[in-house]
Amino acid sequence: xxxxxxxxxxxxxxxxxxxxxxxxxxxxxxxxxxxxxxxxxxxxxxxxxxxxxxxxxxxxxxxxxxxxxxxxxxxxxxxxxxxxxxxxxxxxxxxxxxxxxxxxxxxxxxxxxxxxxxxxxxxxxxxxxxxxxxxxxxxxxxxxxxxxxxxxxxxxxxxxxxxxxxxxxxxxxxxxxxxxxxxxxxxxxxxxxxxxxxxxxxxxxxxxxxxxxxx
Ligand SMILES: C[S@@+](CC[C@H](N)C(=O)[O-])C[C@H]1O[C@@H](n2cnc3c(N)ncnc32)[C@H](O)[C@@H]1O
Numbered sequence: 001x002x003x004x005x006x007x008x009x010x011x012x013x014x015x016x017x018x019x020x021x022x023x024x025x026x027x028x029x030x031x032x033x034x035x036x037x038x039x040x041x042x043x044x045x046x047x048x049x050x051x052x053x054x055x056x057x058x059x060x061x062x063x064x065x066x067x068x069x070x071x072x073x074x075x076x077x078x079x080x081x082x083x084x085x086x087x088x089x090x091x092x093x094x095x096x097x098x099x100x101x102x103x104x105x106x107x108x109x110x111x112x113x114x115x116x117x118x119x120x121x122x123x124x125x126x127x128x129x130x131x132x133x134x135x136x137x138x139x140x141x142x143x144x145x146x147x148x149x150x151x152x153x154x155x156x157x158x159x160x161x162x163x164x165x166x167x168x169x170x171x172x173x174x175x176x177x178x179x180x181x182x183x184x185x186x187x188x189x190x191x192x193x194x195x196x197x198x199x200x201x202x203x204x205x206x207x208x209x210x211x212x213x214x215x
Contacts, residue, residue, distance in 0.1 A: 001128070001129065001130060001133075001165065003067055003105065006067050006068060007067070007068060007070075010068040010070045010071050011070065015047070016197065017047065017124050017128070017165070017166070018047060018048065018049070019049065019050065019051075020050075021050065022050050022051055022053075022054040023049075023051050023123055023153070025123075025151075025153055025188070025204075025206045026051050026054070026055075026121065026123065026151070027054070028188075029151055029187050029188070029206055029208070030058075030121075030151065032151070032187060032208045033119045033149055033151060033208070035060070035118055035119055036118070037059050038059060038060065038061065039060055039061070039118035039119060040060070040061040040062070040063060040115070040116050040117060040118050040119075041055050041060050041061070041062055041063070041117075041118065041119050041120070041121055042062075042063050042064070042065075042114065042117040042119070042120045042121070042144075042145050042148065043055075043062060043063070043064040043065075043120075043121050043122075043123075044064070044065050044106055044120065044122060044125045044141055045065065045066065045067075045106065045122075045124070045125035045128055046064035046065065046066045046071075046075070046101065046125075047066060047068075047071050047075075047124075048066075048071045048072070048074045048075035048078060049075075049123070050078075051121065051123065052064065052075065052079070052099070053078070053079055055121075056079075056098055056099065060098075061098045061099065061100075062098065062099050062100070062101075063099075063100045063101070063102075063114060063115065063117065064099075064100070064101040064102065065091075065101070065102045065104075065106040065109055066101060066102070066103060067103070067104065067105060067106075068103075069092070069103050072094050072101050072103050075101065076094060076096075076101075079099075081096045081099070082096070083095055083096050083099075083101075084096065088102060088113055089108060089110075089113065090104055090105070090108045091103055091104030091105070091108055091109065091113075092104065093113075100115075102114075106137070106140065106141075106144075107136070107140055109140075109144050110144065111143060111144050111145075111146055113144075114144045114145065117144075117145040117146065117148040118148060118149075119148050119149050119150065119151065120141065120145050120148050120149070120150040120151070120152075120209075121150070121151050122141075122150060122151070122152045122153065123153045124153070124165075124166060125137075126138065126152065126154060126169060126177075127153075127154055127155055127164070127165065127166040127167050127168075127169050128164075128165045128166060128167070129165070129167070130164065130165075130167060131167065134167075134169070134173070134177065135177065138177035138178060139177075142178075142181050147181050147182070147211050147212075148211065149182075149208070149209060149210055149211050150178075150182070150207075150208070150209035151187075151206070151207070151208060151209075152174070152206070152207040152208075152209060153204065153205070153206050153207075154169040154171075154174060154204075154205045154207065155167075155168060155169065155192065155196060155202045155203065155204055155205070156168050156169065156170055156171065156202060156203040156205060157196055157200050157201060157202035157203070158200070161200050162196065162197070162199070162200045166196065168202075171186075171205065174205075174207060178209055181211070181212060182209040182210060182211060182212060183209070183210040183212055184207060184208075184209055185207065185208040185209075185210060186205065186206075186207060187206040187207060187208050188204075188205070188206045189203060189204070189205045189206070190203065190204060191203060191204075192204045
């Protein structure tokens with residue numbers, strides 16, 4: 001999707017992807033990452049997800065990337081935090097104690113800008129992107145996170161029945177993106193209650209991507 005697509009969605013408040021509660025799969029499966037207290041979790045394409053506030057409440061630090069300044073302003077308002085704002089290359093960095101959110105195109109982020117990442121949490125990020133962009137995104141995400149372990153949520157459904165986003169990302173595609181760098185483990189797989197957007201039957205898959213030992 002082009003940036004304008006997302007800017008329009010935020011401008012018009014067409015943000016059906018935004019959940020009104022913390023994602024249950026995050027709460028259930030975060031322990032699988034076996035993170036030390038105070039670990040820094042990267043949330044790509046973060047929007048204003050409530051999952052960030054929950055991660056902070058659990059004692060983690062968060063680094064995020066989001067195209068929409070509107071979304072990030074709303075995120076900080078919802079958190080009740082006044083951010084400092086600094087330039088970071090072609091992006092802006094909204095920051096406060098324990099939280100850094102880069103506003104701009106994730107593809108303009110470098111590993112150095114992102115800094116330490118102990119884990120990645122991808123909810124509605126990979127599936128938000130059309131197929132040609134997903135390969136570029138997964139390679140870039142692996143690079144800027146330095147292949148940090150990852151909790152990933154995907155959907156699988158008949159793409160003929162509905163246009164994305166969210167897009168169907170078949171299981172073999174997840175493996176094709178990540179098998180070179182990770183051991184890809186299925187944590188759960190089951191029908192999405194109520195279907196996708198309330199109309200299309202879909203399977204929700206939760207994955208643990210474990211970094212392979214290097215060398
Ligand atoms: C489907 S939403 C998911 C938001 C969030 N992960 C959640 O669970 O609510 C995808 C988000 O990615 C952002 N986005 C899309 N392309 C992006 C890019 N190239 N760089 C940074 N953010 C992007 C959009 O503005 C949108 O907020």
